[in-house]
Amino acid sequence: MLRRVNFYLICCAFGLSVLLILAGSRYADNTYYRPSIESRRNIRNFLKVDEPVEDMYIQSVTTNSYNGSPDIEKILNKTRYQIKYDLSKYNFSKSGVRELEDLIMESGGKPLHHLIVSTWRSGTTFLGELLTSIPGTFYYYEPFMKDGVIQIRGPPDADRALSAMKDMFKCKYTDKDFYEYGKKNMHQFSHNTRLWDHCKYKRELCYDTEFTARLCKLFPFLTMKVLRVRLRLIQDLLDDKELNLKVLLLIRDPRGVMESRHHRSWCQPAPDCWDPSLVCADMISDYVAAGRLLQQYPDRLMVLRYEELALKPNVTAHRILKFLKVDNTPQMSEFLQTHTNVEVAGVSSTYRVSRDVPFRWKNILDFDYVEKVQMACKEAMLLWGYRLAYNATHMRSKDFYPLEDYTISQ
Numbered sequence: 432m433l434r435r436v437n438f439y440l441i442c443c444a445f446g447l448s449v450l451l452i453l454a455g456s457r458y459a460d461n462t463y464y465r466p467s468i469e470s471r472r473n474i475r476n477f478l479k480v481d482e483p484v485e486d487m488y489i490q491s492v493t494t495n496s497y498n499g500s501p502d503i504e505k506i507l508n509k510t511r512y513q514i515k516y517d518l519s520k521y522n523f524s525k526s527g528v529r530e531l532e533d534l535i536m537e538s539g540g541k542p543l544h545h546l547i548v549s550t551w552r553s554g555t556t557f558l559g560e561l562l563t564s565i566p567g568t569f570y571y572y573e574p575f576m577k578d579g580v581i582q583i584r585g586p587p588d589a590d591r592a593l594s595a596m597k598d599m600f601k602c603k604y605t606d607k608d609f610y611e612y613g614k615k616n617m618h619q620f621s622h623n624t625r626l627w628d629h630c631k632y633k634r635e636l637c638y639d640t641e642f643t644a645r646l647c648k649l650f651p652f653l654t655m656k657v658l659r660v661r662l663r664l665i666q667d668l669l670d671d672k673e674l675n676l677k678v679l680l681l682i683r684d685p686r687g688v689m690e691s692r693h694h695r696s697w698c699q700p701a702p703d704c705w706d707p708s709l710v711c712a713d714m715i716s717d718y719v720a721a722g723r724l725l726q727q728y729p730d731r732l733m734v735l736r737y738e739e740l741a742l743k744p745n746v747t748a749h750r751i752l753k754f755l756k757v758d759n760t761p762q763m764s765e766f767l768q769t770h771t772n773v774e775v776a777g778v779s780s781t782y783r784v785s786r787d788v789p790f791r792w793k794n795i796l797d798f799d800y801v802e803k804v805q806m807a808c809k810e811a812m813l814l815w816g817y818r819l820a821y822n823a824t825h826m827r828s829k830d831f832y833p834l835e836d837y838t839i840s841q
């Protein structure tokens with residue numbers, strides 16, 4: 432009897448240790464154990480301060496408003512309430528107004544318009560998410576995806592693009608193509624989290640122009656990023672007296688840009704994306720335009736290199752807030768904390784903008800390719816303060832620091 436019990440015990444112990452060994456080797460295989468997407472999300476949620484109001488809000492919206500046809504009035508009402516709540520501690524004099532209503536179109540106010548101008552793979556995802564972390568932000572994520580992988584540099588496309596941008600900033604929705612494209616490509620809307628909160632349950636709401644126009648008019652901060660419109664055209668928007676526009680131009684080292692574009696299959700067939708001489712001609716054009724616009728509108732354009740944002744996210748983010756005339760909020764501080772330097776139980780967050788990211792190309796690209804890019808980009812790199820690598824050894828060495836100071840001549 433006793434032997435039998437012992438036998439079972441031994442079997443159990445043996446089974447258990449086999450399991451442990453199997454589990455151990457599984458994790459040992461990937462030296463860096465990465466949690467699944469789901470558990471990463473949990474880590475992120477875990478870091479989030481509980482917001483009972485938001486939970487209640489989402490719950491009531493899901494259970495009440497979306498069975499059958501959504502109750503638009505109720506959604507708008509709750510959004511109004513939510514924005515007020517989120518900004519209850521906001522210092523509006525930082526934004527040059529007395530109170531929230533001064534920034535709300537529905538109440539006869541005028542919102543702050545923020546525009547990110549950049550190009551593909553230049554770090555706009557992080558910058559865009561940083562700005563959307565500000566409560567009360569309605570975010571247009573690249574309205575010209577429908578145009579394909581092209582740059583808009585002048586007529587005839589420029590007029591159409593600029594008037595579409597003006598309309599969107601004024602909560603007017605006239606661009607039919609934008610909505611047609613969006614019906615098949617929901618990611619055009621999903622980055623606008625404040626809209627997506629509603630249309631993820633009821634897709635039609637995303638392209639219901641009457642609903643989106645009314646929703647848009649509740650928000651104090653209207654933010655947009657464009658990757659396909661060059662800076663010189665933006666003058667037209669700055670001249671528009673109806674807009675309260677501030678522009679962030681985001682530039683990145685063309686070697687880093689091109690390295691990152693190698694991982695995108697849609698880029699190679701498109702010369703505007705793949706040909707370094709076109710990419711860098713745009714960088715020169717942006718440089719010249721930046722000089723002119725800074726002279727004309729010194730407090731309405733900020734130029735920023737992605738590398739500086741990645742290396743000093745906190746300092747740079749606060750500079751950006753100051754420029755945009757937006758008060759610091761706990762939501763943004765939390766975003767910076769969770770996306771730039773958090774480590775939970777030894778697992779670094781994938782949302783993190785690591786110090787290594789901006790210069791990763793140094794260890795990945797062939798020097799032959801880098802030389803080709805540098806030949807096409809010599810002038811653009813000189814203007815924007817990117818140093819040349821002389822040879823493969825130099826490029827890979829720790830002593831080679833690609834950044835130097837630059838000034839925008841006006």
Ligand SMILES: *[C@@H]1O[C@H](CO)[C@@H](O)[C@H](O)[C@H]1NC(C)=O
Binds near residue numbers: 508
């Ligand atoms: C909007 O919310 C307020 C306050 O919660 C409530 O008094 C009002 O009846 C609501 N209006 C609609 C149309 O739901």
Ligand SMILES: *[C@@H]1O[C@H](CO)[C@@H](O)[C@H](O)[C@H]1NC(C)=O
Binds near residue numbers: 522524525
């Ligand atoms: C709000 O901001 C203004 C301008 O920066 C400042 O003078 C004022 O002290 C701030 N108010 C509070 C309550 O922090």
Ligand SMILES: *[C@@H]1O[C@H](CO)[C@@H](O)[C@H](O)[C@H]1NC(C)=O
Binds near residue numbers: 745746749
């Ligand atoms: C981030 O920068 C702000 C303003 O420069 C500063 O007050 C704050 O302490 C910084 N936070 C961290 C974590 O360094």
Ligand SMILES: *[C@@H]1O[C@H](CO)[C@@H](O)[C@H](O)[C@H]1NC(C)=O
Binds near residue numbers: 821822824825
């Ligand atoms: C690479 O460039 C550096 C800096 O100009 C130079 O000192 C070095 O001799 C070069 N090495 C080779 C292998 O050409």
